[in-house]
């Protein structure tokens with residue numbers, strides 16, 4: 023099947039220009055002049071590549087009541103995200119063996135509105151499983167240096183990290199908080215009490231640990247959800263010294279301010295935590311200078327009960343933020359206010375994550391790429407109605423937020439995402 027789409031602003035890898043996009047059998051077959059004949063003129067809408075979100079906790083199987091493939095991928099499509107890579111923990115079993123990957127793939131089959139790939143997990147004692155798991159198609163391995171929040175996914179110590187890094191030449195993605203710098207969180211409805219328990223020093227120390235282990239092993243390491251801008255100099259220094267390191271941050275660290283978190287508003291709790299406005303300026307500077315190249319959701323919901331919506335106790339609440347459907351608009355609204363362009367946002371949220379995991383046909387509008395496309399109204403304002411999101415639960419810190427940028431249509435491999443799921447399961451090897 024062939025069709026053509028026209029927009030005055032088609033976001034190509036080097037920026038927007040007027041163009042007509044020809045889609046054939048799910049791929050972008052040609053890019054032509056904007057005055058060519060077309061089947062659909064997008065008018066004032068811009069055409070973006072579908073976003074790639076490499077940090078999503080779907081939680082199925084095992085904790086499907088928190089989220090699931092059907093709900094998460096519908097939310098993704100509605101938010102302009104056409105590829106997600108699912109994190110290896112919070113589902114049961116965690117994705118730490120080939121058998122567990124098979125269970126997860128079976129659970130996802132037929133339920134995905136967007137394309138879905140999987141991370142594997144590196145935990146104590148499973149270094150021997152990693153090569154086979156890598157061959158089975160996971161995009162790399164996640165590990166923690168501090169408690170993960172779930173007992174079946176324990177953290178690695180320095181020796182464990184070194185053993186994992188030595189077991190396979192893969193991309194290792196690290197939740198970088200050092201347990202030695204974390205303090206007990208006391209029962210409290212006050213956000214500052216929670217924030218004080220997870221200081222920037224915890225991230226700085228753990229980033230240092232990950233970088234030295236990666237340098238010693240010569241593997242690629244990626245720092246997940248960087249919150250503390252204090253760690254940016256370490257990352258710059260390591261990259262300049264030849265360590266193969268990249269880093270991501272998340273919409274909540276870029277758009278939400280610790281001082282604005284109301285008492286008891288546990289929907290804002292995540293680890294590492296949302297910090298203050300000055301720290302946020304530092305993260306934007308890290309994006310501007312290229313130290314951070316990836317912005318992804320870390321969508322990690324739970325049930326409202328576990329989120330302690332009733333008591334508002336930050337110590338007891340699940341740490342994780344639900345934002346998959348609103349990440350693009352949240353980041354775009356703040357980026358525009360800070361003088362960045364939509365091309366910057368596309369680079370951070372589509373091309374950057376696709377490149378991170380080697381998905382060379384995703385996250386870009388170019389000939390040969392998958393026709394994963396988003397018609398977007400960048401100037402249209404809206405207020406987030408949490409109950410209208412496709413997330414399983416209407417709990418998000420963005421509830422009531424006034425944002426800009428509305429997704430009108432999402433195409434997955436040339437087909438508008440509609441009432442039936444036609445996402446596929448991705449394997450690392452297929453797109454390398």
Ligand SMILES: [Zn+2]
Nearest residue numbers: 077109320322
């Ligand atoms: Zn996460």
